[in-house]
Amino acid sequence: MPDWVIIVLIVTNIVTLAALYFATRRMLKLRRQKRRAFAFRSYPIRQVKLEAVDPCFAITEHGPAPASTVAFIGGEGVVASLSDRETWVIAGLAKSARRVFEFGTCSGKTAHVMALNTPDDAEIHTLTIHPDDLANLEFGSSDDRHHQGQAATEAAFTTFYYQGHPTEVKIQQIFSDSKAYDETPLKGGIDLVFIDGAHTSSYVESDTAKAMVMLSERGVVLWHDYKPDAPDVFNFLNALAKELALIHIKDTDIVMYRRG
Ligand SMILES: C[S@@+](CC[C@H](N)C(=O)[O-])C[C@H]1O[C@@H](n2cnc3c(N)ncnc32)[C@H](O)[C@@H]1O
Numbered sequence: 001m002p003d004w005v006i007i008v009l010i011v012t013n014i015v016t017l018a019a020l021y022f023a024t025r026r027m028l029k030l031r032r033q034k035r036r037a038f039a040f041r042s043y044p045i046r047q048v049k050l051e052a053v054d055p056c057f058a059i060t061e062h063g064p065a066p067a068s069t070v071a072f073i074g075g076e077g078v079v080a081s082l083s084d085r086e087t088w089v090i091a092g093l094a095k096s097a098r099r100v101f102e103f104g105t106c107s108g109k110t111a112h113v114m115a116l117n118t119p120d121d122a123e124i125h126t127l128t129i130h131p132d133d134l135a136n137l138e139f140g141s142s143d144d145r146h147h148q149g150q151a152a153t154e155a156a157f158t159t160f161y162y163q164g165h166p167t168e169v170k171i172q173q174i175f176s177d178s179k180a181y182d183e184t185p186l187k188g189g190i191d192l193v194f195i196d197g198a199h200t201s202s203y204v205e206s207d208t209a210k211a212m213v214m215l216s217e218r219g220v221v222l223w224h225d226y227k228p229d230a231p232d233v234f235n236f237l238n239a240l241a242k243e244l245a246l247i248h249i250k251d252t253d254i255v256m257y258r259r260g
Contacts, residue, residue: 041228045241045248045255053249053256056092068092071116073109080106080154082224086252090194091117093220097192101214102126103178103207104197108160108171114192115167125190127174127181127197129155136177140202144232151198178203183210190214196224201232208240218260226255 051059056067070091075081082090087110094100094114098121102111105128115124129137134152162168174181178197193211197203204223211221225233226248237255240246246255 041234043226043248044238045226045246047250048247049250050089053089053247054093056095057089070095071113073113075109078107078109079156082110083252086224086254087113089249089252089254090114090222093192093222094118094122097220098122099186099190099216100124100192100194101186101190101211102194102196103211104128104154104195105157105160105173106154106196107157108162108173110194110196111160111171112162112165112167114194115162115170118170122170124171125174125186126171127176127178128157129177130175131155131158133175133177136180137198138177138179138202139198139200143200143202144230147199147230147232151200151203178210179206181210183214186214188214188216191216191219193219193221194224195221199225199230199233201236204233204236208236215259218258220259221257223255225253227253 050057056065058065058067070088072087072091074084075087090110091113094117097118100114100118100122102114102124105111105126108126111124111126115122118124129151134155137151139148160173162171193214195204195207195211197207208221215221223233223237226237228234237246244257246257248255
């Protein structure tokens with residue numbers, strides 16, 4: 001084979017490898033930014049359109065029914081914010097909830113939004129780990145390491161979005177490791193539970209067991225971060241869906257269970 005052919009082959013291979021390298025880097029970056037992009041795994045939990053989730057989201061000839069109107073704040077600049085669609089879903093469901101429990105307060109924006117939309121006499125209990133208590137987190141040996149770190153990073157808040165707003169009177173802030181929290185005084189009394197605390201197997205399992213104790217007869221549980229990027233939550237919910245009638249709300253990372 002002539003020398004020039006060998007040189008052309010070498011150069012072509014180098015260019016191809018470089019192109020592959022940059023394309024992969026770009027794809028991984030986009031994946032991080034877009035969270036769900038390039039997630040090739042299938043989502044086993046049955047996906048349901050929002051209008052079938054609750055009558056308040058019914059679609060009319062003009063679009064979503066007026067009953068889906070909520071008081072709303074976008075997620076710009078908010079740490080670990082839900083998407084705007086997810087905030088709308090939670091705010092809509094909160095309109096018919098008298099008692100709400102949130103695992104994972106973070107900035108307190110979702111607690112504030114839920115308080116804005118619940119009836120006047122509603123109570124919102126929201127639980128978070130205090131930054132001074134991070135050493136007390138009780139991760140299991142098989143808990144996803146990346147999300148162990150994230151739980152600590154997101155526990156940066158000791159003041160919250162709702163403070164100084166009229167919603168504050170409805171909100172009871174609880175500082176506790178969720179595993180150490182005693183849920184029994186709220187047994188059977190919570191209409192809407194939102195599970196968005198530590199995204200690791202042992203915590204999502206423990207938070208779910210506590211949610212089921214607190215849930216009222218027709219109560220609703222919502223889990224955030226049903227996506228392959230949060231593998232412990234994703235795998236836990238896929239297994240739970242074999243026992244409970246869970247649904248995945250379309251175009252969100254929310255899974256829902258309604259009792260009764
Ligand atoms: C994803 S953020 C919650 C976002 C919030 N639900 C919202 O919608 O704005 C997770 C929160 O859970 C808290 N957290 C993590 N592990 C926890 C634990 N073991 N017990 C209590 N809170 C925990 C973190 O401190 C953080 O505030």
